[in-house]
Amino acid sequence: MDQQQLIDDLTKRLQAKELISGVISQPRSKTESAPKIKWKPVELKGIYHIQMEYQYGQTMKHENITLTDIEHKVATLTDEYRQFQLVFAGESLHIQLTKKKKVSVSSSPNDQQSASLSHNRKKNYVLDPDEVHPFLVRLGVQTKDGKIKSQKQDKFKQINRFIEFAEDALGYLPTDRPLKIIDFGSGKSYLTFALYHYLHEMKGYEVQLTGLDLKKEVIEHCAEIARDLNYTGLTFQVGDISDYNASQEIDMVVTLHACDVATDMALGRAVKWGAKVILSVPCCQHELFTQLDSPALNVMNKHGLIKERFASLATDSIRAQLLDLVGYDTQLVEFVNLENTPKNILIRAYYTGKNPDAQTVEETKAFLQFLNAKPFLANELKEELKEVLS
Ligand SMILES: C[S@@+](CC[C@H](N)C(=O)[O-])C[C@H]1O[C@@H](n2cnc3c(N)ncnc32)[C@H](O)[C@@H]1O
Known part of the structure; x- marks a missing residue:
């Protein structure tokens, strides 16, 4: 060597x-x-x-x-x-x-397991991979005898990791009534089922969890599985995030790889409802990419790859900043390792109701001006931001 x-x-x-x-x-x-x-x-x-x-x-x-x-x-x-x-x-x-x-x-x-910080070892999973979980079998993640299918290993890691973040957020959620949670862009709903299973079946919380997606057939299939498993607090709806109006208070909004501005729509809804917790892992980001034309960025933008990454990082930074401006305490944290998925930033926002400080306001204005960009979320939240950013 x-x-x-x-x-x-x-x-x-x-x-x-x-x-x-x-x-x-x-x-x-x-x-x-x-x-x-x-x-x-x-x-x-x-x-x-x-x-x-x-x-x-x-x-x-x-x-x-x-x-x-x-x-x-x-x-x-x-x-x-x-x-x-x-x-x-x-x-x-x-x-x-x-x-x-x-x-x-x-x-x-040697016999040693990974250090406890590593998330790719059996004993660190919230959902024990050696146990048969009927919802994972029905969703095609596990075989009937309890083996995680090789092509679903990454998804399995992602949902386990997501549950850890949900677990950390529990202290911010009400304890005197059932928790109301929405998973926007739930798709095949691996996360939706896992979250319900963890919170209700494993931890005993009363939960009303809704998975929403545009895809009718997928949603119908998920609803059927929830019925079969008698997951009575888990419901599914076909619909567009931007049209979705909650009939009741929503405590937590989650998204996992909701496409492009679907993430912003979800963040916008969560803010309008005053959701206490937002956990959102964005996906492909195209919106800002088409807007970045500031000459000062030419040295980056002339390389398509760099422009794409920069647009994506700038978008998430702006999302975090805007959430801070409307009363959240927001962090961008690593979701899973890059080998698992390149879409590995998680936006974690806890509602505090605090007014933003002058520095956050000024740096947000300066950054948006520098980019010469109008991000989707700023538009979604224009009412909430009207006084702050004027
Ligand atoms: C990449 S998939 C992720 C699915 C799932 N959350 C997961 O991680 O396995 C993105 C999903 O977002 C849904 N989606 C995109 N835009 C949406 C919108 N405006 N309203 C509702 N669902 C949307 C798509 O139909 C798709 O199922």
Whole structure:
């Protein structure tokens, strides 16, 4: 193995969140580098990082590296250090680099599960993958004998992760009456069923959960499954988000990969209802892409790929900002790892009712002006934002 192969292999394992712990030692420069660096995975503000603890005798320094930056870091460290002892889930590696950076690796199996931060291990799933869940069987995620189908593994991880976010949000929801929840753009409704199953069947909450989608046949099929399973608090409706009017107060609005501006429609509805919690994982984003024509952005926009990513990131940043302006405390957090789905940003907004501070107002105005863009959500919320952004 050469150094580049080592970098590729370690990057892949680290990005798959398989790391349990590591110790890096034998620096090439004894004067410039820390004698030892310890690695461990940590979650900071909802984002998975590898923490590097540089040990200089009694003194320590910490650095947290995101999975996006990890390849560069591994490349640097394999230049600077000669010994890597790494424990990954199921396999421990002892890596030695020679003076000329030839690599030798010895590997031994271990019994260790992934660190608790990793979401791809059985014991960390909210829905036990070894148990037969009739709704997952009916939805074609699990076989009758309880095996998660290989092509549904990513979806299974996504719904488990989403449930974790819902669990974290429970403290913001009322406890004195049934919870009213809407899943907009529910599609085949894996998440809708899983959320109902978790909240009602597993946790005993009274829940009235509605899945709404444009697709009549899919919705009818879901309604039939809910009836068969006697999920009495779970209903499905055919309809367009923008036309949907709730007959009662809605506590939580969720979306998972609702297409393009369907996410904005859902956020707009949630705000108008004063929903206490919004959990929304956006999908493809085309709307801002067609509007970004500010000359100051040419260096980015001339590359289609960059423009697309920037439009998407700008859209989510604006969504978060606008939600803050109308009384929410909003964060953009990593949903699942990038390997699972590139659509991996989750908008988490808790209603506080607080008036926005002057800085949030000013920076939002400046950003919208700089982009020369009129985002869909700003239009959806024009009444609510009228005084704030005037
Ligand atoms: C990519 S699918 C995601 C489905 C599901 N949430 C999931 O994660 O498996 C997006 C869904 O949003 C629905 N959708 C898009 N625009 C909509 C709208 N305006 N009103 C209701 N549903 C909409 C589509 O019909 C589609 O089923």
